[in-house]
Amino acid sequence: MTEPTQHGGETPLYPIREVSRLTGVNSVTLRAWERRYGLIKPRRTPKGHRLYAREDIERVEQILQWLNRGVPVSQVRELLDRPDIAEPEAAPPAPGDWPAQRSRLVVAVEALDITRLETLYAESLALYPVTTCVVELWAPAIRELEERWGERLGDELQRRTLESFLRTRIGMRLYHGNALVEGPTLLAMPLPDDPGTLWLLLAALVAGDRGLNVRLLDVAPPLGELPLAVERLSASGVLLAGSHAGRTDLIRRQLPRLAEQLAVPLGLCGPVARIRQADLDDSGVAVLGDDLGEAITRLQTLLPIA
Structure with a gap:
C-alpha cells in the first residue's frame, strides 16, 4: 500500500x-x-x-x-454542491429499475471494473429472461457508451475490455447451449469494418437463448467466401450485426449482391439496420432493426424449421 x-x-x-x-x-x-x-x-x-x-x-x-x-x-x-439534499444511501436499484441498473453498468465499464461487471452480468441473467436483459439493460447501456466513446483517452480501452468480457461469457454460454439445441444453425458475424462486436455478441446471446445453433465469428470473412461457409457449416441463415452506418458501397451494392448469392436468408441487425433501412428496402437483405429481441424473432420466421 x-x-x-x-x-x-x-x-x-x-x-x-x-x-x-x-x-x-x-x-x-x-x-x-x-x-x-x-x-x-x-x-x-x-x-x-x-x-x-x-x-x-x-x-x-x-x-x-x-x-x-x-x-x-x-x-x-x-x-x-447543494447541502440541502441528503446524501443518498448506497442501496442497489429495485428490480425493474432499468435506468438505475443501466447507470451501474455504464459506471462499471467506464471504471474497467471487471468484478462489478461479473456481478451485474450474473445478476441480470439470474433475475430476468435473456431477451429482457439484452433489450432493457445491455443494449441501451452499450448505446449510451457508444455515444460517449470518441477520441478520449481510454475510450477504446473501455470498448475492448467490455468486448473481451462479453465474448468470454457469451462464448461459453453458446458452447454449452449448442450441444443441447436442435434448432437451425445460424452463422453470425460483425458487419465488415465495424469498429467492434458488441452488438453481434448481444444478438448471438438472444439467438442462442431462442434455440438457434449459433456459429459465432469475431471477424467477418471475405464476403465472397460466405456461400462456402454456409455450405460447409450447414447454416440455415447468416446474421450480420453492426453499430455504425457502414460503407455506402458495402450497404448498397455488396450486401444485396451477397443476398442473391446465398441460398439462405441474410439478416442485418443493430444500429446499422436502423440507419440503413431505406438503402436496403428493395434488396434481398432482411433488415431486422436494432431491437435485438424483435430482430431475432423476425429472423426466426425466415429460417427453415429443423
Missing part, C-alpha cells in the same frame, strides 16, 4: 493509484470526472501529479452513491 504524502505537516494526500484502489474507480474515470465534469479538484505536485485529500476520497464515494441511484454523471455536481 502506498503511504499518503503529508501536506503542510497535517493533511495526508494520496496519489491517484491509491485513490483508485481505495474507491474502486479507475484512474481514467477519476480524470474524466475532474476534467469533463469538475466533480473533484485534486491538488498538484510541482511536476503536475495529482494528490487527493481524504475529503476528495469521500467525495468520490458520494459520486458513486448518486450514480448507483441512477443520476446521470452530468447532474451529480449540482447535487453534491
Whole structure:
C-alpha cells in the first residue's frame, strides 16, 4: 500500500493509484470526472501529479452513491454542491429499475471494473429472461457508451475490455447451449469494418437463448467466401450485426449482391439496420432493426424449421 504524502505537516494526500484502489474507480474515470465534469479538484505536485485529500476520497464515494441511484454523471455536481439534499444511501436499484441498473453498468465499464461487471452480468441473467436483459439493460447501456466513446483517452480501452468480457461469457454460454439445441444453425458475424462486436455478441446471446445453433465469428470473412461457409457449416441463415452506418458501397451494392448469392436468408441487425433501412428496402437483405429481441424473432420466421 502506498503511504499518503503529508501536506503542510497535517493533511495526508494520496496519489491517484491509491485513490483508485481505495474507491474502486479507475484512474481514467477519476480524470474524466475532474476534467469533463469538475466533480473533484485534486491538488498538484510541482511536476503536475495529482494528490487527493481524504475529503476528495469521500467525495468520490458520494459520486458513486448518486450514480448507483441512477443520476446521470452530468447532474451529480449540482447535487453534491447543494447541502440541502441528503446524501443518498448506497442501496442497489429495485428490480425493474432499468435506468438505475443501466447507470451501474455504464459506471462499471467506464471504471474497467471487471468484478462489478461479473456481478451485474450474473445478476441480470439470474433475475430476468435473456431477451429482457439484452433489450432493457445491455443494449441501451452499450448505446449510451457508444455515444460517449470518441477520441478520449481510454475510450477504446473501455470498448475492448467490455468486448473481451462479453465474448468470454457469451462464448461459453453458446458452447454449452449448442450441444443441447436442435434448432437451425445460424452463422453470425460483425458487419465488415465495424469498429467492434458488441452488438453481434448481444444478438448471438438472444439467438442462442431462442434455440438457434449459433456459429459465432469475431471477424467477418471475405464476403465472397460466405456461400462456402454456409455450405460447409450447414447454416440455415447468416446474421450480420453492426453499430455504425457502414460503407455506402458495402450497404448498397455488396450486401444485396451477397443476398442473391446465398441460398439462405441474410439478416442485418443493430444500429446499422436502423440507419440503413431505406438503402436496403428493395434488396434481398432482411433488415431486422436494432431491437435485438424483435430482430431475432423476425429472423426466426425466415429460417427453415429443423
